[in-house]
Amino acid sequence: MQRLWLKITASYLILSIVFVLILWFFISSIIKNTYTDMTEDHLLENAQIISEVIELGGLDKNPEKLSQWMSEINDDIDIRYTVINEDGEVLTDSEADVSTMDNHLNRPEVTAVLVNNQEMGTSTRLSDTKEDSMMYVAIPVISDDELIGAVRTSISIASIDRAIGAIWNTLGAILVIILLISIISAALLSYNITKPINDVINVTKRLKRQDYSARINKDHSGEIGDLNESINMLAASLQTHVNDIEENEKQLNSILSNLVSGVVLINDSGQVELTNQATERFLSKHSSKILNHNYQEVFGPLNIDNLIEHSIEENAKNHDEAHIYFPDERILDVHIAPYYSQGWMSRGAIIVLHDITEIxxxxxxxxxxxxxxxxxxxxxxxxxxxxxxxxxxxxxxxxxxxxxxxxxxxxxxxxxxxxxxxxxxxxxxxKQAMPLKITEVNVIEVINDTTKTISKLASDKNIAIHLPEDKEAVIIEADLDRFSQIILNLMANAVTYTSENGHVYVDVESRTTEVYISIRDTGMGIPSESLERLFERFYRVDKARSRNSGGTGLGLAIVKHLVESHDGEITVTSKEGEGSTFTVRLPKIKEITE
CATH class of the missing domain: 1.10.287.130 (Signal transduction histidine kinase, dimerisation/phosphotransfer (DHp) domain)
Known part of the structure; x- marks a missing residue:
């Protein structure tokens, strides 16, 4: 912006100088010509006065009186007077000795009057007598309608130049003042023009740096004021649009982050432009290993490269299922569709991944x-x-x-x-169609009562049941019948699947807010591959023996749901040939939910 200010000032300075120079030469030429004409007219007027005085006073007949009168005139004015007779001889001269002066008939101004009979003769030339440039004006002297001579007036060109020089000096000073005023005015004008423009530039630079709160707070009139208002309106509109974009981006990021489905955006060059956390979880890859990578590198384990390529090249939708085996086995429902920019130009493909493993x-x-x-x-x-x-x-x-x-x-x-x-x-x-009747339940008492129920089954197999040592009552809030059903199922299973002469251990651990009940047997144990499915309906580890025992295969599934309905958790640990341990964790205080 400094350069614009300098350019405007320099341009205005150059124009001012050119204008002043033109004005200088024009005015000086007019002044010089005008002053020269005035001087010539002045010489003519003085010559006419001398001519009339000579004619009226008869001085042409008395040369001595004429010379005396001429010397008196010369004392008062700077004009040189010369009187010449009809033959060109100098009768008298106000500044020179006539005896030393030659005949003037050949002088241009004298020749014009005495020879060519003109009313006036003028000439500007070097004086032979004074050896100085002089301006001459000559007019005829008429007496009784007869030409009797001529009167010539002259003045030094140097005096004219001095007068014109004085005028030029004054004019030059005036023009210099005008030039300085013009330069100052140009500087102020350019500053007043560039200052608001500079404010506009500063605001646009702040907008470029994404500072959308930038505004022009100075009041200007005219076009500058309209420009400032337009810039402020543009900045406000831009801020609104950017806020909307940022809000939409936040909403989009929030939606993508919380989606349980994976979303991937691939551009037309095959690079991944967008992804979300679900995709990272499905592929077990960090976003840095997904974004800006080729889809073949990212989705190689899924074997869906051909589907993606087909969607991008053919603008077609595709659907398939993909399997991932590391780190966990997953089944993904893959939907691939092309996406377009304005004008329906193909921009790439969108991939949506649904985890249908649980389904x-x-x-x-x-x-x-x-x-x-x-x-x-x-x-x-x-x-x-x-x-x-x-x-x-x-x-x-x-x-x-x-x-x-x-x-x-x-x-x-x-x-x-x-x-x-x-x-x-x-x-x-x-379906939670069996509401719980929450009361205070003594855990030790329920375990003892349940032991009596299965005592005959245990004694038939000579199985020893080891109950918790006598201790203070452990009270929890639970449904008595449902809690008894939990303990009965677990203890019955422990006795049923324990060989003769085995042992069943029941232990209760009371903590601050929770109670842990563990039932451990010395039976055959459960294979590790069956532990995850142990609580499924009808799942049997040893189908033949389980059916022969009279069980329905639903006992552990019922126990699991009953424990969870009490806000608890059941876990199992087992080793084949050594036995199994079922642990139930229940809160002491049951939260009532409507």
Missing amino acids: RKLEKMRSDFVANVSHELKTPITSVKGFAETLLSGDVNDKETNEQFLRIIYDESERLNRLITDLLNLSKIE
């Missing part, structure tokens, strides 16, 4: 559940049907055999009843 597991569990229910129901129904058909056929006449068949039918019916009851209870628990 597939649930589908498998549902399928297994249907198969297991069908299998569990088929066996007792087949038994009931077979023995009933045998009895109805009348082929069995032996009373003991009839009673045996009827006992089998009864037992299988009871088994069906238990299975259906457990299924209904499990369904109610999952």
